[in-house]
Amino acid sequence: MATPPPPPPASPAAPDGRVVHTVLEDGEAVCLRTIRPGDEARMREGIAKMSPQSRYLRFFSGARTPPDWVIERLLDADGDRHLAWGAIATDAPGEPAIGAVHVFREEDDPQCAEFSVAILDAWHGRGLGKLLTATILLDAQEEGIEAFHVDTLAENRRAIEFTLSLGGKAQARDGAPDGTTSGWMLDVAGALAVLKEECDPPGIAAVFAAFEG
Numbered sequence: 001m002a003t004p005p006p007p008p009p010a011s012p013a014a015p016d017g018r019v020v021h022t023v024l025e026d027g028e029a030v031c032l033r034t035i036r037p038g039d040e041a042r043m044r045e046g047i048a049k050m051s052p053q054s055r056y057l058r059f060f061s062g063a064r065t066p067p068d069w070v071i072e073r074l075l076d077a078d079g080d081r082h083l084a085w086g087a088i089a090t091d092a093p094g095e096p097a098i099g100a101v102h103v104f105r106e107e108d109d110p111q112c113a114e115f116s117v118a119i120l121d122a123w124h125g126r127g128l129g130k131l132l133t134a135t136i137l138l139d140a141q142e143e144g145i146e147a148f149h150v151d152t153l154a155e156n157r158r159a160i161e162f163t164l165s166l167g168g169k170a171q172a173r174d175g176a177p178d179g180t181t182s183g184w185m186l187d188v189a190g191a192l193a194v195l196k197e198e199c200d201p202p203g204i205a206a207v208f209a210a211f212e213g
Helices: 035-051 052-059 070-073 126-142 157-165 187-200 204-213
Strands: 020-021 029-034 080-090 097-106 111-119 147-153 181-187
Touching: 020 204, 029 126, 035 070, 035 080, 035 097, 052 111, 070 080, 080 126, 080 187, 097 126, 111 126, 126 187, 147 157, 147 187, 157 181, 181 187, 187 204
Parallel strands: 111 147
Antiparallel strands: 020 029, 029 080, 080 097, 097 111, 147 181
16 A cells, blocks of 8 residues: 655645645655645646646536636635645656646535546556545644535546545536536545545545654
């Protein structure tokens, strides 16, 4: 069983940010840390590296670069109304960004938040999505968020299956009457219980330990 490596001498985390060092299913080291405004270049580069299909499934558009207002919104994480974490491949040249996860509190219900996660194609299937999801769930729980709402394209079977595996329930939402999108509600405490019990990938234990400690 792979175990998390010790923190590297130089951490890519922000001086006032939170950071978790752990490993993927294959033992490769990753650093999970809160996103900050200075990450714009990393974020743009990462989105550009996603395949058109992955960008379409994440942003509902295949454009190589989202509009500036979308980038600004993704970078504007204040730790309250918007929580955001990024994944850095610390063993790879240049320590590139390889994934990110966000939650935005809903204005009419601050105990519920909109959830989204994106992983670069080359890093799919290695457990990174679960690591990032566990991280944002734990952070959200600390901030008093009890449920996530997940909007997916109806054709995004991988995202829907992942949401269902964490206990997601179908939720009717206004808009998209043509059935192009699906809405799901995810209980934060319930999803965390599933991830902690499965402990898959093994590196997820380091995520729980970082918050429990």
